[in-house]
Structures are given as structure tokens and as C-alpha cells.
Amino acid sequence: MQNIVDKILDSRWAWRVARLLLAVVFLSSGLAKLIDFQGGLAEMRAAGLEPDWLFNIATIAVLLGGSALLLLDRALWLGAGALVVFLLLTILVVHRFWALPEPQAKAAMFWALEHISLVGGLFAAAIASRLRRRLEGQA
Numbered sequence: 001m002q003n004i005v006d007k008i009l010d011s012r013w014a015w016r017v018a019r020l021l022l023a024v025v026f027l028s029s030g031l032a033k034l035i036d037f038q039g040g041l042a043e044m045r046a047a048g049l050e051p052d053w054l055f056n057i058a059t060i061a062v063l064l065g066g067s068a069l070l071l072l073d074r075a076l077w078l079g080a081g082a083l084v085v086f087l088l089l090t091i092l093v094v095h096r097f098w099a100l101p102e103p104q105a106k107a108a109m110f111w112a113l114e115h116i117s118l119v120g121g122l123f124a125a126a127i128a129s130r131l132r133r134r135l136e137g138q139a
Contacts, residue, residue, distance in 0.1 A: 015073075015132065022121050023067040026083055030063030047094050062086045070122075076129040080122040087115040087122075 008014050033040030033056055040059070044052035062082050069079025097109035 015128070018128075019070050019073065019076075019125060022118075022125055023070045025118070026063045026067045026070075030060050030067065033060050033063070049093070059086070070125065073129055077126045080126040084119050084122050087119055091115050 033043070037056065040056040041052045044050075044055040044059075047055075049055040063086070066079040066083040066086070069075050070083075091112045095108040095111040095115065097105045097112055100108050
């Protein structure tokens with residue numbers, strides 16, 4: 001059984017699937033803001049971000065650019081880092097559970113915790129990318 005697990009964890013396809021699964025949330029959000037640009041602008045205004053068009057474009061660029069680097073496993077550390085900064089800023093600007101009344105505070109806290117979990121996943125992906133490259137003799 002351990003041999004099967006080792007083969008799966010060492011396989012290139014499992015590494016591709018893991019990166020795709022991690023990127024799905026960022027890809028879908030970035031594409032949604034791009035396809036429904038007016039909806040993205042409304043989100044920026046609701047968060048108090050002006051000029052809304054600039055923040056929406058920057059958000060789209062970070063979400064889609066970071067996702068692309070994740071998916072391609074090229075400068076994955078840079079894509080992961082950009083997405084980590086985006087997630088932490090989102091907690092500070094949008095999901096400010098410490099400054100909201102109930103029940104908004106509870107919902108915002110769960111969003112913030114989800115973002116923190118994604119930060120951990122992005123760190124793990126950056127570490128795994130580096131280790132895989134070292135094992136393959138590329139770093």
C-alpha cells in the first residue's frame with residue numbers, strides 16, 4: 001500500500017492536479033470579475049476601494065497571474081506570494097471580523113480563516129515546487 005501512495009505522491013499528474021485544485025478558487029474569482037466587470041466594480045465599491053476600476057483590474061491581474069504561475073509551476077513562489085498578499089489584504093480590508101457586529105463578524109471570521117488556510121496551502125505549494133525542482137536537479 002505504501003508503494004502505491006509513494007508512486008501517487010511522486011507522480012507529475014498528482015502534482016498538476018494539486019496545483020489545479022489550489023488555483024480553482026483564484027481562477028474562478030478572477031474570471032468572474034473579468035467576465036462580470038460591473039459586478040467586480042460593485043464589489044470594490046462595497047469594500048470602499050476607489051477608484052473601483054483600478055482595484056478591480058489589479059485584483060483580476062493578481063488572481064489570474066498568480067493562478068497562471070501556480071498552474072505552470074514557473075516562478076510558483078512569486079504567484080503564491082502575490083496570492084498570499086492578496087488574501088491577507090482581503091482579510092484586513094473586507095473580512096474585518098474584529099470590527100463588525102454580529103452576525104456579520106462570525107461570517108467574516110470564517111472567511112478570514114478560510115483565507116488563512118489558503119495561505120498555508122500556497123506556502124506548501126511553494127515549498128513543494130522548490131523541493132521537486134531540487135530533486136529533479138533543476139535548482
